[in-house]
Amino acid sequence: MSAYRVESHGRIKHHQPVSFTFDGETVEGREGDTVASALLANGKHLMGRSFKYHRPRGAIAAGSEEPNALIGTTRSEGRFEPNTRATVQEIYPGLKTESQNSYPSLKYDIGAINDRLYMLFSAGFYYKTFMWPRSFWDKVYEPFIRRAAGLGVSPTVEDPDHYASRYLHCDILIVGAGPAGIAAALAAGKSGAKVLLADEGAEMGGSVLSEPGVNIDGCSAWNWLEARLDELRGMENVTLMTRTTAIGYYHQNMVGLCQKLTDHLTTLPEGAPRERLWRIRANQVILTQGALEKPLVFHENDRPGVMLAGSAQTYLNRYGVLVGRRPVVVTSHDSAWYAAFDLADAGAEVQAIVDLRDKVQSELSDEATKRGIRVLTSHTVTGTSGRLRIKSIRINPLRGSKAGRAETVNCDALLMSGGWTPSLHLFSHTKGTLRWEDDTKAYLPDQKAEACHIAGAGRGLWGIGKALTDGGEAGVAAATAAGFTTIAEAYPVENDREGTGISLRELPTDRSPGKAKAFIDFQNDVTAKDIRLAVSEGMHSIEHVKRYTTNGMATDQGKMSNMNGLNIAADALGKPQTEVGLTTFRPPYTPTTFGAFAGYHKGSHFEVTRKTPIDDWAEENGAAFEPVALWRRAWYFPKPGEDLHAAVARECRATRESLGIFDASTLGKIEVSGPDAVEFMNRMYTNPWTKLGVSRCRYGLLLGEDGYILDDGVIGRLSDDKFHVTTTTGGAARVLNMMEDYLQTEWPDLKVWLTSTTEQWATIALNGPNARNLLEPFVEGQDMSDEAFPHMSVSQCTVAGFPARLFRISFTGELGFEVNVPARYGRALWENLWEAGQQYDVCPYGTETMHVLRAEKGFIIVGQDTDGTVTPDDAGMSWAVGKKKTDFVGMRSLSRPDIAAPGRKQLVGLLTRDSKTVLDEGAQIVADPKQPKPMKMLGHVTSSYWSETLGRSVALAVVQGGRDRMGDSLYVPMPGKDVEVEVTGTVFYDPENARLKL
C-alpha cells in the first residue's frame, strides 16, 4: 500500500488495480486513474524535463492545462503519441508511457547543462545567442535548434488508427459540464430543445467532482450529481459527450469538438475510430468552462512537488491521492485554504499555510487552528530545495513590499494558488471583447459577437451555488432565444466555498531578483525576469513580448502563463493592464491530432480520384497512370522490359504507321442549347460561329476578359440550337463556371442553357491511317467516306449498336475519329474496337504519346504552352480570331498598349543543333550564353520531347519576338552544357496536313 493513496477518498475503483509502465518501470494504479494520479499515488512527482533548461518537472495541474507532465504513450506497434498530458491520459492495462526531453534518463539528464548556461538562453536567445560567430550557424546552432525545436519525438510509422467526423445541428450547445453547465442543460433540456452538453473530462461534474463536502438541494454533492446526470441521460433531446473538447469557436455558432473515443479503452473495438471531429452548428451556445488557477511566481517555483492547490484538492477528492504527506500551502486566495483543510482531513500533516495577504477571514484561520495548522499571514516564499522533489521551502515575513529574514520549513509538497482566471479562450475565438476587472485582476467577457451565453466561473462567479444559479439562468436565456420555454430551478447549497483573493506579480524576495528563476511559462521555461528583460530591450507591444520570450507559446497555449506574464509586462511597462491588452487566443483550445482534422481523408481517401469507364481496362492491361486534375489517366502502356521512353516510342510508331486507340473520356464536355446558342458562342469564343454548318466542327479558342488564352477545344454543331463544346481536361469546371457567369449575370436575356455532359459520354479516339478501316464496319447511319464525312465533321449515329456522337477530328495529325457513347457502354465499345483492331495491330496509347504526337504537329496544350500571359497572336493563332467580330470575351484587351506592343514572347519551334539532345521543359533561353550574369532571358521551353517519328528531338518555346528570329541560333543553358538551338516554325511533321485527308 502506497503511502500516498487514501482509500477513503476518490471516485476511482480502489479494488481494481491497473498496471502500466513509466520509463520501463511497472506502476500500479487504480481503474479511473490518470497517468499523473497513478504516479503521484506512488510518490513519483518527477515526470519530465523542461524544454529549454531540462529542469526536472512534475505535474503542476490535474487537467488539460498541464504544461509540464508531457509524456509519450504507446498502446501497440504504430500507436505511439508524443506530448500527451499525463494529467489527462487515463490508464489501462498494458499502457506504456515514457518521459520526454531527457537523456540518458529522467533522473540523470545531460541536457540539464543548459540550466547552468541559462545566461545564454534568456529572452530573445534565438535572436541573440545564435548571431555570432557566423561560422557556428551550420555546425552548432542549427543542429541545436533542430533538436530543441519540438517536444517529444515524432511517430515513425504510419498511424494505424482511423478517425471519423460528423456534422451536428442542435438548438443549444453547452461547453463544460461543471455545475453551471449541468444547471444550464437541465433548464434547457426541459424546454424540449435539442441540447448537447460536452465536457473534456472522462466524467462530468467539473468542480463538483473535487468538492464532495458540498450539499446541494439537501443531498451530498456527488449524489446530487449522479441523480441530475441520470435525469439528463433520460431526456431524449439531450446528448451528453465526455472526453470531448471544444477546440474552436467559429462563425455563426459553429463549434469544433474533438471527441476521444478509444484512448482510455483496454482493448480496441474492431474498426472503431480513435477520435471524432464534430462540427456543431448551434442556434445558441452556452460557455460554462469555469476558471483556471494561476501559479505564484517565485524563485524555484517549478520544482517537482510544487503544484496548484486546487489540483492537489482534485487529486485527493477525485483520485484518492495525497500529493504530499507534509505539504506547505502558499496562497493569495481563500481557495487554497480549503485544499489545505481537505488534505489535512485526509491525513496529511500540513506544515503551514502561508498567505501573502495581511488578513484573512477569521473562519479560515479558525478552521486551520482547529486542525493544528500553523498560519503565516503576510508572509512570502522565496525559494525551494530538493533535487528531484521539493524538500524544503524558504518562508519570509513581509515588511511592506520587502521580504524579511527567511525561515526554512521542510515539506514534501508545496501547494500554491495565485487566484483564478476565467477560461475565455472560446469566447475570444468569436472576437467577443473582454473587460478588465481590477478588483479580481481578471478579464471578464464583455461584448458578444455570437449568439452565446457565459455562466459561472467563466464570468468571474466563484462557488458552486452561484455557478448553479447562473447556469440555470443561462439555460433559460438560451432556450428562450432558440424559441423554447422553460424555467430555472433553485439550488440551495450548503458548505459552499466561494472565497476571494488578490492577484500578485513576482513575489517579494530577499535575494537578488536578477538571479531568480521564477517561472511563468513552465513548458517554455520563461521567467519573470525574461519578461522584464524583453520590455527593457524595447518590446513594448504585448504581442512582441510574447514572441520575444515565447511566453504563452507552449502547447498549453498560455493557460498557465498568460495572466502572470501580462501582469508583469504591464508593471514593467508602467502601464495599466487595459492599455497593455491581451495576446490573441487561437484555436485549438488543446493540442489536437492531425488525424482528427484529416478524418476519413487519408490513404486512398485522401483525394477524390475520378476514373473513366475505360480505367479498369487500362489497369488490367498494365497502364502506368498519371494524375490530371482529379482524374487518373493512362500515361503509357509499357510492355515487359519497357521504360517510359521505349513504350512511348513504340506507341508513337504504331499510331503513325497503322492505328492507335486512346481514352479521351476526361475531356470536358459542355452542351450549349437554346435558340440563342450561336449568339452565346459568338460572344464567348474568339471564333465566328454563325456560319458553322450543322454537323461541322471548329477549333474554338476561349480568352479571359484580359485577352489571354484560357482554354481551347473542338466544338461541334449538332443542330441550329445545340453545340457540343469540348474543353481541356483540367479546364472543364473553370470554363463552365465562366460561361455560367456571363450567361447568368451579363446576358440573362439569352435563351441558352449550359449542361456539363463530361460524365455522360465515354470518348474513344482512334488515330492512324487505319482508323477509318477499323471504324467503318461498326458505324450505322453515317457514310464514312472522306467526301461525306470530311475532317472536322460531327455526326449523331450508331457505333457498334450504341448511340454515338462521332467526330472526325485529330489531335495527332493522323486520320482521326473520336467516338462518344453513353458512359456505361464505353468499356464495351472499347473492347469491340480492340478485338477488331487486332488485324491492324491496334495500339493503346496514353497521355504521353498523345503529347508527343500533338507537339510534332505544333498543337498547343493550354496551361503547358500557355501560362495565362499568352494572347492568340503570341501563340501564332490569330487565325482563330474572327476578324469581323465586334465583340467577344477578351477582344477589347487585344488592343491594349502592352498587348499590341512589339517584342512580346511568341510561340515558336526549337530544333537542337545536336538532334539527340532533348531540352528540359521550363529551361530558359538566351541569345549569348557567354554574357555576364544575370543573363537576359528571352523565354523558356514549354514542350520538349524525343520524336520517334522524326528521329530527333523537337521542342516548343515562347521567345521574345520569336517569329522574327526564324533560323537564328539561340542557347538553352542546361546543367553542364549550353545547348544551341535553331528557331523554327511550330509544325514539325506533315505541314501540308496530307495525312488528315486520307
Add this chain to the structure above:
Amino acid sequence: MADAIEKVSPLHALAEPGRFGDTSGEPGVGLSERLCDSLVQVQAWPDSISALKKAVKSVTGASIKPGNAVATKGDVVLMSTGPGRWLVEDETDDLEVRLRKAIGADIGAVTALTHARTVVSISGERCEWVLASGIALDFSADAFPVGTAKLSHHHEIGLTIHRTGDQAFDLYVVTSMVRSFWGWIARASAEVGYTVS
C-alpha cells in the same frame, strides 16, 4: 447490342454484396447502387416554365411540385435542381426521346444524364448518422423532410440527395467520382455496420 449486360456499373468491382464493418449488432445501414434506366435534365426559359411543366406532365403523367419537393408517380421521379431546371427519372429507355419531342427549343433544353449519375441508396436506422459524417446539411426530418431533394457535395463530389423515406436516401453521384464516394460512405458506415445488396 445495347442491352443491360453491356452497361458496366462503375461500382461493379467495389460494391460486393455482404455484411461489413462492425458486425457486433444489427447493421446500422444498408447500401446499394442503382443505375438509372433514364435520367434526363429538362430546363425551361424564364417565360416557358409552365409550358415545360405541362410537357413533362404529358410525357410522364406526374406533375412537378414547387420548391424542393419531389414528385413521384409509379417509377417516375421529378426533382428540382435549380430555378427552371429539373431532373426526370423513369424506368423506360426512351424518356429522352419522348421529352425531346414534347419540349421544343422554344420551351427549353433536354439533356440526357442517364450515364452521368450513379445512384447510391442508403437506408436504415443510422443513415442520418452516416450521411452527417461528411455532408454539412442538417439531415433531421424537420430540416430535410421525406419527399424532398437537396443538392450538396462531399469532398468535391457533387450530390443530389433525395429523401425517399424516413430512413432512406437516394444519392445521385457524379459517375466518375462514384468509386471515391463509395469508398468514403463504406468507411463511414463501417462504424455502425452495413450491408451491401
Add this chain to the structure above:
Amino acid sequence: MLLIHCPYCDETLPEPEFAYAGEAHIDRPADPQQLSDEEWRDFLFIRTNAKGPHYERWRHINGCARFFNAVRDTVSDKFLTTYKAGEARPDLAKLLEGQK
C-alpha cells in the same frame, strides 16, 4: 464556416456549398471597343477594397448553381443580406439600421 442564404433556393446553408465570385455590380460595358484604355483597365482590374460592408458576388456552386449578390462586412465577415443577380444595390443605411 459561415451560413449563407441563397436567394434562389431560399435556404440558409453552410459556406462550403458556395463559392466566392468577386465584387458585385461591375457591369461588362455594352460595347467595350468604345472604351478608352484607361476605362477598360479600370473595368478589368480596379476593385473596391472595402473595410466594412462590401457588395460582392457568390455562387451556389454545389446547389442551384446560380450567381447572386451579397452585402458582407469584411471586418466581422458577416452577411448583411443576399439578393438575386440583376437586382439593385440594397440601401446600406437601412441594412445597417436593421442590424442594430
